[in-house]
Amino acid sequence: MKRTISVLVENKAGVLSRVSGLFARRGFNINSLAVGETEDPAVSRMTIVSDGDEHTIEQVEKQLNKMIDTLKIKRLEDSSATRRELILIKVGAGTHQRGEVIDIARVFGAKVVDISTTTLTVEHSDRPERIDLLVDLLTPYKIKEVARTGTVALEKGAGTIGYKPKKD
Template identity: 50%
Template structure:
């Protein structure tokens, strides 16, 4: 089963490597991982997408809590969550196909962010399945390059803040 795990960590060198190493040692495939600033100065949020049964995910969470720089671990599958991914795709586009491509990307709320002599770069955000569907529709035009951020997510609704104590 696919799981989205949110991990709040100290913003320190090598924390990402330690988290990825811990998952790798236990033979977990990381489908995606994204890391960025959080709402608390000095803390970063990692969003990790992986697969496993409930018992295995419980063990992963316990192991993550043992890492010194991990502040909070949350399995977003246990809560209603909003998840998004960013996609940049360069697609072949002649002057004759640009209007067709614009017609394809509009329902996806995607936008053209760069134009070349024989190509367009399209930006889209949304759930993975939406981005996969957009790529399928653009394939006949010739996909030249694709870059995806991986999933980022937060639980829906109000959540309790994280109390952070910085001591001597």
């Protein structure tokens, strides 16, 4: 089962390599990992999607927590989190197929962001399951290239990860 873990880390050199190294050497799976700055430029947020049983995910959390650069960690349940992924997908679509691809994109609320005589590039941001569905539906049109960001997520409602910087 896929689980989403939100991790606040110090925004400094080497942190990403420490996190990915940790997953590799402890034999944990990473389905996706997205990282970017937060409202505080000294802090980055990593959203990690990993699969494993309860014991494995608990270990992932503990090992991540143990890292000196980790500030706060929280597991986000699918039902209580807004999860999004961005995809750019370039499909083969000449004059005859353009209309069909544009129709599919429209159903998803996706945008066509680039066009050539033989291809269309579709951009879409949605829940990861919906992104998978979009890919499935576009597969018959010969997918040339795909770029996905990996999932980012925030808790629904007023709740946050609850990190309060400690005063030095």
